[in-house]
Every structure is written in structure tokens, then in C-alpha cells.
Amino acid sequence: xxxxxxxxxxxxxxSTAPTDVAWADVLPHGLSxxxxxxxxxxxxxxxxxxxxxxxxxxxxxxxxxxILLTARDMPDLTVVTPDNGPxxxxxxxxxxxxxxxxxxxxxxxxxxLIDKPVRLVYQFDATSRPITKPSALPGEVVSAADAFPVxxxxxxxxxxLNEWVAARRVEEGEPDxxxxxxxxxxxxxxxxxxxxxxxxxxxxxxxxxLLFRMTIECKRCVMTTVDPDTCERGKExxxxxxxxxxxxxxxxxAVNMIxxxxxxxxxxxxxxxESTR
Numbered sequence: 001x002x003x004x005x006x007x008x009x010x011x012x013x014x015s016t017a018p019t020d021v022a023w024a025d026v027l028p029h030g031l032s033x034x035x036x037x038x039x040x041x042x043x044x045x046x047x048x049x050x051x052x053x054x055x056x057x058x059x060x061x062x063x064x065x066x067i068l069l070t071a072r073d074m075p076d077l078t079v080v081t082p083d084n085g086p087x088x089x090x091x092x093x094x095x096x097x098x099x100x101x102x103x104x105x106x107x108x109x110x111x112x113l114i115d116k117p118v119r120l121v122y123q124f125d126a127t128s129r130p131i132t133k134p135s136a137l138p139g140e141v142v143s144a145a146d147a148f149p150v151x152x153x154x155x156x157x158x159x160x161l162n163e164w165v166a167a168r169r170v171e172e173g174e175p176d177x178x179x180x181x182x183x184x185x186x187x188x189x190x191x192x193x194x195x196x197x198x199x200x201x202x203x204x205x206x207x208x209x210l211l212f213r214m215t216i217e218c219k220r221c222v223m224t225t226v227d228p229d230t231c232e233r234g235k236e237x238x239x240x241x242x243x244x245x246x247x248x249x250x251x252x253x254a255v256n257m258i259x260x261x262x263x264x265x266x267x268x269x270x271x272x273x274e275s276t277r
Contacts, residue, residue, distance in 0.1 A: 002193050002270075003191055003192065003270070003271035003273075004191065004192055004193060004269065005190070005191055005207060005269045005271065005272060006155055006190045006191055006192040006266055006267070006270060007020060007025050007189075007190045008020070008021050008022070008031070008188065008189060008190075008265060008266075008267055009169030009186075009188055009189075009190070009264050010024060010031050010032075010033050010034040010038070010075070010188065011028055011034055011035050011186065011198075012033055012035070012037055012060040012062050012067055013035075013037040013038065013039065013058065013060050013120070014035045014037065014038040014066070014145070015038075015039065015047075015048040015052075016055055016058040016059065016060050017030065017056060017057070017058060017059045017060070017063070017228070019033075019059075019060065019062070022266065022267050023264055023266040023267070024188075024265050025262070025263070026150075026210055026259050026261070026262055026263055026264065026265055027126065028126075028140070028141055028213065029126045029127065029149055030127075030142065030143050030145060030149035030150055030188070030259070031137070031150065031188050031265075032035075033062055033142045034143060034145070034188060035144045035145045036123045036126065036143050036144065037060075037067065037102070037116075037120060037121070037122050037123075038090060038092070038099075038121060038123075038144040039055065039100075039110050039118050039120055040090050040091075040118060040119050040120075041117075041118060041119075042117065042119065043091070043239075044090050044091050044096070044099075044121075045090075045091045046090065046092045046093075047114070047116070047118050048223070049226060050115070050123060050221060050222055050235065052114040052116065052155065053161075053223075053226045053231040053232075053233070054113055054115075055113070055114060056226060056228050056231055057071045057080070057113070057126065058070070058071045058074075058110075059071065059114060059230055059261060060094060065080060065081050066078050066081055066165065067079050068094055069106070069109055073115055075109075076229070077105060077109045079102050079103070079105070079120065080102075080108045081122060082100035082101065082103070082122050082124065083124060084100050085100035085101050088101060088121065089119055089120040090094045090123070090144065092146070093146060093147065094132075094143055095129060095130075095132055097123065097125075097128045097129040098123075098124070098125060098128055098178050099121035099122055099123050099124070100121060100122050100124050101119055101120075101121050102120040102121060102122055103120075106119075106120040107120060109117045114244055121145060122243055126143060127141050128141075129141055129142055129143070129144070130142075131147065131148060131149075131258070132147075133147055133148070133215065133216070135215040135216055136215070136258070140193070143198050147256065148258060149257070149258035149259060150212065150256070150257040150258070150259060151187045151189070151254050151255070151256055152188070152189045152190075152191065152199060152205075152212075152254060152255050153185050153187035153189070153190050153191070153197050154185060154190075154191050154192075154194060154197070154253075154254075155182070155190060155191070155192045156192070156193070156196045156197075156198075156237065157196045157197050157199070157253065158180070158182055158185075158229050159196065160192045160196035160197070161180065161240060161241070161244075161253065162179040162180055162192040164240040164243065164244055165179045165180060165181075165236050165237065165239075165240045166192070168236075168239060168240050168243070171249055177234075180236060180237055181228065182227060183224075183228045183273060184224045184226070184227075185218075185220070185253055185254050187254055189207065189265070191271045191273070194271075196237070197245075199214075199255045200217050200252070200255060201276050201277050202214045202255070202273050202276055203276055203277050204275045205257075205271060205272065205273050205274060206271075206272045206274055207270075207271050207272075208263060208265045208266060208270070209262055209263065209269075210259065210260075210261045210262075210263045210265065211234070211259075211260040211261050212257040212258065212260060213257065213260050214256070214257055215255075215256045215258060216255075217253070217254065217255050217256070218252065218253060218254045218255065218256055219250040219251070219252055220237070220238065220250070220251050220252065220253050221239070223246035223254075224237055224238065238251060
């Protein structure tokens, strides 16, 4: 079955709305422009939409040396990309790496958005954060993403999940509120074609001619239960994933990948499996 790149997505500021792109440069740390900015507490600890779903309402437009922040009931704000600044570390899942503070206006904007004192910072050195997971190889790096540079999801897998969700709703007498959007899972690459969840068994894959190494499936958290349009929480997809995709103390959807080559991906590029586990 022919498999293709259905869509590409970057998240300029971690935990904010995606930016859909027709093409993207692939670098060792991930797609260019993906999650180099993040919101942090004064201590540098990351702040995400897991605890503050309103972050998902923020949209980010990137320019060569700045970003534009927009959100409903918030003033638009242009933030210049800082090259460096006073020594400061951000901390993502226990790993610290150097960042530059984006200034008081940006801090005030995000503090007002989520009603919590926070700062906006920028990872000015994309090679500064090593991947610390056991499946990583020496020298592999990641941006401010949770663990790995690239997340791949399949429309076939989402269709199967939505069948499970619909069946559970009927069984438990819940109203049918429609299928879940892929946006809940925050992938970088969405592919079409192939069997549901076949991607979990891949080892090496070429996308647009570029080689990627598959690591582990993505363990899903409460953030997926937040509707990206309303920022309200629900039961799904965790309820249905727990019935069908539970193992090792977690539930799983989509696959983490590490680029083995740099280059450019485009929507429509072929996805070719080179080896399976």
C-alpha cells in the first residue's frame, strides 16, 4: 500500500497551537523551527498545556528574526528572537540546557494568558540538549520537545482509534461528539496509507528520501484529553487507548523518530519502510 506524507506540523513555542507547513527542513534536533521556544517558571522548569491547557489557544507565526503571538482576547505581540542573554537554564523532564530570556513583554503576555507568572525563553543553541532516553545514541540531540526530535502519526491508526472511541461511547451511553482530531496528538509528520499501528513495528524508514531511526512509541498523557479548539478536558482518547493500547504502565499512540540525515521534507513525499523490528 502506498504511504505518503499527509501533512507536516511544527510547534514554534512548546505547548502552543501547531503551524501547518507544506515543507520543512530536517535537522539533527528535529524539524526547523520546532519547539525552540518554551514557557518556563522563574526556576526554568517547563510549563506545558498538561497543567495549563490555555497555552493551546496561543498561535505563533515565525519570521526570520522574530515571532508573532496571537490568541483570542489577547493583544498581538511581536517578540524578537534573542541571541543569548543572562545565564539561564530551562529544564525539560529533568534535563537542563541554556536558553535566552525573551523579555518582560513576552513574559507578561504568557502570564496573562494562563494566569500564572512565567517567562518565555529561546533555545539559541539547537545542539545543547542531548537525548537522555536509553534508546538514544551518543551525540543525538533534541530541541525543547519532550524526548525525541520527530513524532510520526498515522491517519490509519487514528481512524482505528476513532472506531474504538465511537464503540465505547455507544456502550456507555455517551453522546457522539464526533471523531478526535489528529491535533490532540501533536505530531510533526502525519502519514496516510498502511495498516493501523503498523508504524509501531518499524525500525528504519525513509521519508522523502531521508532516513529516520524509529525509537519507541509515544506514551500519551492527559494533554491528549484537551480539545484543542475549546481547551476543555474530556475522557478520550485515554479511555479507549487504555482498552486497546495499554502496556508497561502506559497507553501509546504515534512513534518517536530520530533523523539520520538532514534535508527537506514535503507534503506528498513517499514513506518507505526499510526495516522492521
